[in-house]
Amino acid sequence: MFALRENRMTVAAGAFCLGAFLLFVGLAIAALLAETGGAGEGPLFDAYIWRVTRFTLLQASLSTLLSVLFAIPVARALARRPQFFGRIWLLRLMALPLGLPVLVGALGLIEIWGRQGFLNAGLRWLGLERPVSIYGLFGILLAHVFFNMPLAARLFLAGLERIPAEYWRSAANLGMASHALFRFIEWPVVRGLLPGVAGLVFMLCATSFTLVLTLGGGPAASTIEVAIYQALRFDFDPPRAIALSGLQIAMTGVLLFILRRLATEPEEGMTGGRTVRRFDGAAPVARLNDGTWIVLALLFLIAPLVAVVVSGLQADLLKLARDPNVHRALMTSAAIALASAFASVSMAAVMIRAAATMTAPRHAGKLAHGFAGMIGASTSLILLVPPVVLSAGWFLLLRPFGDVARFAPVIVVAINALMALPFVHRILAPAMATHTARSERLVASLGIRGFHRLRWIDFPALRKPLLMALSFAMALSLGDLGAVALFGSQDMVTLPWLLYSRMGSYRTADAAGLALFLGLLCLIFTILGTADDVRRPERRKA
Amino acid sequence: MTEPTAAIELRNVEVRFEATTLRFDCTIAAGGIVAVAGASGTGKSTLFHLIAGFEDADYGEIRILGENAGNRTPSERPVSMIFQDNNLFAHLDVATNVGLGIDPALRLTDEDRKKIEDALRRVGLEGFGRRLPSTLSGGERQRVALARALVRHRPLLLLDEPFAALDPGMRSGMRTLLRELHAEEGNTILMITHHPEDVKALADSVLFLDQGRIIAHDTLDRFLERRDDAAIDRFLGNA
Numbered sequence: 094m095f096a097l098r099e100n101r102m103t104v105a106a107g108a109f110c111l112g113a114f115l116l117f118v119g120l121a122i123a124a125l126l127a128e129t130g131g132a133g134e135g136p137l138f139d140a141y142i143w144r145v146t147r148f149t150l151l152q153a154s155l156s157t158l159l160s161v162l163f164a165i166p167v168a169r170a171l172a173r174r175p176q177f178f179g180r181i182w183l184l185r186l187m188a189l190p191l192g193l194p195v196l197v198g199a200l201g202l203i204e205i206w207g208r209q210g211f212l213n214a215g216l217r218w219l220g221l222e223r224p225v226s227i228y229g230l231f232g233i234l235l236a237h238v239f240f241n242m243p244l245a246a247r248l249f250l251a252g253l254e255r256i257p258a259e260y261w262r263s264a265a266n267l268g269m270a271s272h273a274l275f276r277f278i279e280w281p282v283v284r285g286l287l288p289g290v291a292g293l294v295f296m297l298c299a300t301s302f303t304l305v306l307t308l309g310g311g312p313a314a315s316t317i318e319v320a321i322y323q324a325l326r327f328d329f330d331p332p333r334a335i336a337l338s339g340l341q342i343a344m345t346g347v348l349l350f351i352l353r354r355l356a357t358e359p360e361e362g363m364t365g366g367r368t369v370r371r372f373d374g375a376a377p378v379a380r381l382n383d384g385t386w387i388v389l390a391l392l393f394l395i396a397p398l399v400a401v402v403v404s405g406l407q408a409d410l411l412k413l414a415r416d417p418n419v420h421r422a423l424m425t426s427a428a429i430a431l432a433s434a435f436a437s438v439s440m441a442a443v444m445i446r447a448a449a450t451m452t453a454p455r456h457a458g459k460l461a462h463g464f465a466g467m468i469g470a471s472t473s474l475i476l477l478v479p480p481v482v483l484s485a486g487w488f489l490l491l492r493p494f495g496d497v498a499r500f501a502p503v504i505v506v507a508i509n510a511l512m513a514l515p516f517v518h519r520i521l522a523p524a525m526a527t528h529t530a531r532s533e534r535l536v537a538s539l540g541i542r543g544f545h546r547l548r549w550i551d552f553p554a555l556r557k558p559l560l561m562a563l564s565f566a567m568a569l570s571l572g573d574l575g576a577v578a579l580f581g582s583q584d585m586v587t588l589p590w591l592l593y594s595r596m597g598s599y600r601t602a603d604a605a606g607l608a609l610f611l612g613l614l615c616l617i618f619t620i621l622g623t624a625d626d627v628r629r630p631e632r633r634k635a
Numbered sequence: 636m637t638e639p640t641a642a643i644e645l646r647n648v649e650v651r652f653e654a655t656t657l658r659f660d661c662t663i664a665a666g667g668i669v670a671v672a673g674a675s676g677t678g679k680s681t682l683f684h685l686i687a688g689f690e691d692a693d694y695g696e697i698r699i700l701g702e703n704a705g706n707r708t709p710s711e712r713p714v715s716m717i718f719q720d721n722n723l724f725a726h727l728d729v730a731t732n733v734g735l736g737i738d739p740a741l742r743l744t745d746e747d748r749k750k751i752e753d754a755l756r757r758v759g760l761e762g763f764g765r766r767l768p769s770t771l772s773g774g775e776r777q778r779v780a781l782a783r784a785l786v787r788h789r790p791l792l793l794l795d796e797p798f799a800a801l802d803p804g805m806r807s808g809m810r811t812l813l814r815e816l817h818a819e820e821g822n823t824i825l826m827i828t829h830h831p832e833d834v835k836a837l838a839d840s841v842l843f844l845d846q847g848r849i850i851a852h853d854t855l856d857r858f859l860e861r862r863d864d865a866a867i868d869r870f871l872g873n874a
Contacts, residue, residue: 195796235813454691455650455652455690456693460758532721533723533726534687534709534716534718535718535721537688537689537708538687538709538715539710539739540708540711541710541735541739545739545740549724549731549735549740550724553726553727554724554725554726
């Protein structure tokens with residue numbers, strides 16, 4: 094509206110990004126659907142596929158149930174104890190699994206709960222001979238609770254902390270007892286958040302790939318995504334992979350639809366700084382109850398992390414540091430992470446700017462709103478097609494052109510970039526909207542354009558969210574195994590892939606060392622990527 | 636027809652929104668201070684946005700200093716605008732914020748830097764150049780915005796409730812400053828305000844809007860004596 098030529102270019106760039114995005118996803122889906130036509134329908138949905146589907150849904154339901162049931166008392170205990178020594182560190186610990194590569198977490202869990210771990214040592218000491226195996230449903234549930242309970246607890250806690258302080262004062266004034274407080278104040282909040290939180294956890298567990306690949310075993314404990322991978326990588330059975338992919342897309346589609354319908358997106362409010370005084374929970378029973386839950390959560394979360402550090406430090410780190418394979422994997426991972434993070438962030442930024450430009454005029458037509466809507470939807474649409482399905486589609490598409498490994502770098506970078514898109518969009522969109530609202534007219538009236546605008550206005554003002562989005566996308570890509578799994582080869586080994594193969598070949602000491610290194614790397618980027626000061630509105634003095 | 640002294644002419648200008656249509660038709664002479672008043676939602680800001688180029692008219696013609704402004708971008712129009720808030724880029728220091736008014740690409744010569752210092756001195760902020768906007772009071776920030784308008788030397792200055800966030804003491808200081816600068820520059824100033832005392836202390840004439848129409852365009856003295864319209868009575872406190 095203000096500078097027409099520049100706006101047309103912005104919109105064109107946005108349309109180009111959207112087009113490239115749709116083409117990349119569309120071609121993968123088309124490749125999967127097109128090949129279904131050729132195959133017969135009878136044997137496709139055989140007993141194996143149904144078993145896998147049933148198991149996928151079963152483990153996701155149980156994982157969700159357990160995560161939520163564990164999260165509610167933990168969140169309640171934390172909300173009722175707004176001040177105790179180390180509370181902030183416990184909250185930070187609860188944010189860690191989000192940035193921890195799944196493989197590293199799995200390794201830590203094996204150290205604690207596995208055959209040689211603490212659990213079985215304790216059982217042996219008690220005289221029980223048969224060890225509990227972490228491989229199978231037990232391990233998958235355990236790992237899903239490890240990764241998702243803290244997420245659920247943080248979302249519930251944020252909800253509970255948004256309860257106005259006056260409620261607690263009135264409740265104390267009225268003399269409401271603990272169960273009454275729960276029934277009339279805490280539970281309504283939790284219940285309101287429940288569909289969103291449970292839906293999110295279910296979605297994450299139903300599309301979990303790496304954990305099931307590591308901890309699942311055989312057809313008895315395999316999810317659809319792992320089955321797709323095995324069908325292509327080991328059995329080379331494209332029709333089965335295609336049938337499974339269709340099933341996966343249908344399932345995630347239904348899940349996304351239900352999520353959209355039922356649940357408002359849970360948000361994590363700003364919890365820092367403001368302490369609400371709670372008048373309840375002084376009774377010994379309440380203290381014991383809260384203390385128990387907090388200690389339980391702490392032990393459950395910290396034990397595997399400590400195990401990763403301890404066994405990592407026992408590994409021959411110097412040897413690993415000199416290992417050329419490790420060097421190569423590090424370089425490969427770094428290159429992929431950088432490329433995909435930059436691609437993801439620039440794509441998101443261009444699309445957001447284009448959507449804003451198109452809908453800015455008063456008389457923005459249906460076309461403009463449709464375009465902006467498409468951009469908003471596309472970033473979450475990618476959740477519909479998990480990385481494994483995307484790479485399966487491209488695997489089949491590229492197969493006629495020779496060795497698929499040749500295309501690996503491009504495909505992996507693209508898939509990693511798209512995977513990060515929803516998160517990047519979530520970080521950038523609000524920051525860019527605020528920035529635009531604040532500076533758009535000023536910039537137009539001063540005539541600051543093009544490169545100068547980027548250099549003096551947009552980049553400095555958006556530096557923080559941009560860096561946050563970049564480092565978050567890099568952490569995601571660094572820890573990813575799903576996109577690499579199908580395309581990985583001797584020529585392209587990433588750090589998680591190297592870790593996975595060392596785990597598989599029982600070089601556990603190497604694996605432990607690598608896990609420590611990879612875990613630290615990703616945590617650094619996640620901490621950079623989730624520093625929460627960006628959404629805090631700037632202090633305005635009247 | 637076109638008088639050489641007209642700063643702004645709006646001829647049968649229409650702006651259509653979903654619920655209402657605003658219609659403006661007026662000629663504003665150059666060189667004065669015009670107060671633009673009226674209740675909230677009557678189109679004052681839209682009128683400014685039309686003149687500054689942030690909003691396009693659906694019908695009619697906008698002429699600024701005798702030239703058709705319809706196809707000019709905001710920065711090409713001979714207009715500076717100061718908003719109620721967020722006039723400064725929070726990440727740039729005061730001098731840089733003013734410097735953007737000289738060159739939007741910030742290629743500043745030593746002479747330009749002198750101009751910036753001079754402008755800051757004129758608004759009473761000598762030595763504030765290296766400070767960040769967040770360390771200034773609301774009134775100081777508005778004065779930085781004024782300093783930037785000074786270095787831009789545009790014949791028209793639009794002020795959209797520039798004192799709204801200031802306390803009464805600061806308001807009167809800003810009014811005095813604005814009067815002085817106007818006397819030195821001889822520019823045309825349009826200022827949206829909700830306060831009759833701003834109108835009385837500053838304006839040479841008044842543009843009064845009601846329900847998307849300009850219902851009064853009088854000299855200050857005549858405006859203050861009007862008793863024929865309920866909206867104007869409410870504004871002046873005569874009701």
